[in-house]
Amino acid sequence: MKVNDCFVSAPGKAILHGEHAVVHGKVALAVSLNLRTFLKLKATTTGKVCINLPNIDIFLSWDLSELKQLIPYCCAQRVELKCLDPELVRRLREFVGAADGNLDTCHMATLAFLYLYLSLFGSGELPSLTVSVWSELPTGAGLGSSAAYSVCLAAALLCTSGAITAPLREPDHAARWCQEDLELINSWAFRGEMIIHGNPSGVDNAVGTWGGMLRFLAGKIIPLSRVPLLRILLTNTKVPRSTKVLVAGVKDKINKFPAVMTPVLDSVDAISCTCEKVLSDMTSEPITGEHYNILEELIDINQHHLNVLGVGHPALDTLCRVTLTRGLHSKLTGAGGGGCGVTLLRPGWP
Numbered sequence: 001m002k003v004n005d006c007f008v009s010a011p012g013k014a015i016l017h018g019e020h021a022v023v024h025g026k027v028a029l030a031v032s033l034n035l036r037t038f039l040k041l042k043a044t045t046t047g048k049v050c051i052n053l054p055n056i057d058i059f060l061s062w063d064l065s066e067l068k069q070l071i072p073y074c075c076a077q078r079v080e081l082k083c084l085d086p087e088l089v090r091r092l093r094e095f096v097g098a099a100d101g102n103l104d105t106c107h108m109a110t111l112a113f114l115y116l117y118l119s120l121f122g123s124g125e126l127p128s129l130t131v132s133v134w135s136e137l138p139t140g141a142g143l144g145s146s147a148a149y150s151v152c153l154a155a156a157l158l159c160t161s162g163a164i165t166a167p168l169r170e171p172d173h174a175a176r177w178c179q180e181d182l183e184l185i186n187s188w189a190f191r192g193e194m195i196i197h198g199n200p201s202g203v204d205n206a207v208g209t210w211g212g213m214l215r216f217l218a219g220k221i222i223p224l225s226r227v228p229l230l231r232i233l234l235t236n237t238k239v240p241r242s243t244k245v246l247v248a249g250v251k252d253k254i255n256k257f258p259a260v261m262t263p264v265l266d267s268v269d270a271i272s273c274t275c276e277k278v279l280s281d282m283t284s285e286p287i288t289g290e291h292y293n294i295l296e297e298l299i300d301i302n303q304h305h306l307n308v309l310g311v312g313h314p315a316l317d318t319l320c321r322v323t324l325t326r327g328l329h330s331k332l333t334g335a336g337g338g339g340c341g342v343t344l345l346r347p348g349w350p
C-alpha cells in the first residue's frame with residue numbers, strides 16, 4: 001500500500017491548576033506552550049515499518065510480514081473511545097517482549113505507536129513507512145511530552161489512513177483541521193496516552209490537539225478566550241519521574257484515605273474555579289496588585305495540596321523557596337515528583 005508523506009507538530013502544555021485532581025473528575029486549567037513535538041512520516045517501498053525516536057534513543061524496524069501476524073487480533077472489534085482493545089495490548093506487549101508488564105515508559109512510546117498503527121491500518125493493507133518524531137520538549141518533565149507525541153502519531157496516522165483529510169493550508173501557511181477531525185485526532189491521542197500513562201484524564205492531549213488555554217472537566221473541553229497575558233517562568237528541576245507511577249500513587253492514597261483526600265481534591269477544584277474567575281475579571285477590569293496577590297496565594301495553597309497528594313519533591317521545594325526569596329510564587333506543573341515548576345512573574349518583574 002502506497003501512502004502520502006506527512007509532516008505534523010503538536011505543542012506541549014503547562015497546567016496552571018488541577019493536575020492529578022483532574023484525573024478524579026475535578027477542573028483543570030491548562031495552556032499550550034511554544035515548545036513542540038514534530039513528526040515526519042515517509043512512505044517507503046522497503047516492506048518495513050521503521051520508527052526513529054531520537055529523544056529517547058529508540059530506533060526500530062519491523063517487517064510488514066511480522067506485523068501482519070498481529071492483524072487478526074486487532075480489527076475484530078471497534079473499541080470504544082474510552083478504552084483500549086485489551087487483546088491487542090496483550091499481543092503487542094508479548095510482541096515487544098514485555099508480556100510480564102515489565103516495560104519502562106520509554107518503551108511505552110513503541111507500544112503506543114504500534115497500537116495506533118495496527119488499529120488504524122489493521123483492516124486493510126499495511127503500509128510500508130518510516131516515522132520520525134523529535135521534540136523541543138523535555139521528555140517526562142511535566143510539560144506534556146507524552147501527549148504531544150500521541151497527538152502527532154494520531155494526526156499523522158489518521159491522515160495517512162485517509163480517515164481525515166490533509167488540512168488545507170491557510171494564507172499564513174498555518175494548516176488547520178476542522179473540528180470533527182480534531183475530535184478524532186484527540187480521541188486516538190487519548191488512546192496513546194492510555195498506553196503511556198495508564199489512567200490519563202485527557203487534559204494533556206486536549207491541549208496538544210487544540211492549543212490555547214482551556215478548562216477541562218471530566219472530558220469536557222472549554223477553550224478560554226478571555227484571559228489576560230500572564231508571564232510564567234518554567235523551571236526544569238531535571239529530576240526524572242514517570243506520570244504513570246505518580247498518577248497510580250495518588251490513586252492508592254485516595255483509596256487508602258478517602259475521607260482525608262477527597263476534601264483535598266475538592267479544594268484543588270475550588271482553586272481552579274477561583275483562578276478562572278480572577279483571570280476573567282482581569283480582562284474586564286483594570287488589573288491591580290490584588291489580582292496578582294490572589295493568583296499567588298492560590299499557587300501556594302495548591303502547591304501544599306500537591307505535597308499532601310504525595311507528588312512533591314525536595315527539588316520542587318527548593319524552587320518554591322528560592323523564588324519566594326525574590327517575592328515570586330511557584331508550584332509544580334504536570335505530574336510532579338520532579339520535572340518542571342511554574343513561577344508567576346508580575347508585570348515589570350524583575
Ligand SMILES: Nc1ncnc2c1ncn2[C@@H]1O[C@H](COP(=O)(O)OP(=O)(O)OP(=O)(O)O)[C@@H](O)[C@H]1O
Pocket residue numbers: 037053054055056104105106107108109110133134135138139140141142143144145146147149196197204241242243244333334335336
Ligand atoms: N519525543 C518523544 N519521542 C518518543 N516518545 C516520547 C517523546 N516524548 C515523550 N515520549 C513518551 O512519553 C513518556 C513520558 O511521558 P510522561 O507522561 O511520563 O511525561 P510528560 O508527558 O513529559 O509529563 P506530564 O505527563 O506530567 O505532562 C516517555 O517515556 C515516552 O514513552
Ligand SMILES: C[C@@](O)(CCO)CC(=O)[O-]
Pocket residue numbers: 015018019020021022023142144197199200201202203204243247333334335
Ligand atoms: C497528573 C495529570 O493530571 C497531568 C499530567 O500532565 C495526569 C492527567 O491528567 O492525565
Ligand SMILES: [Mg+2]
Pocket residue numbers: 144145146147197204243
Ligand atoms: Mg504525559
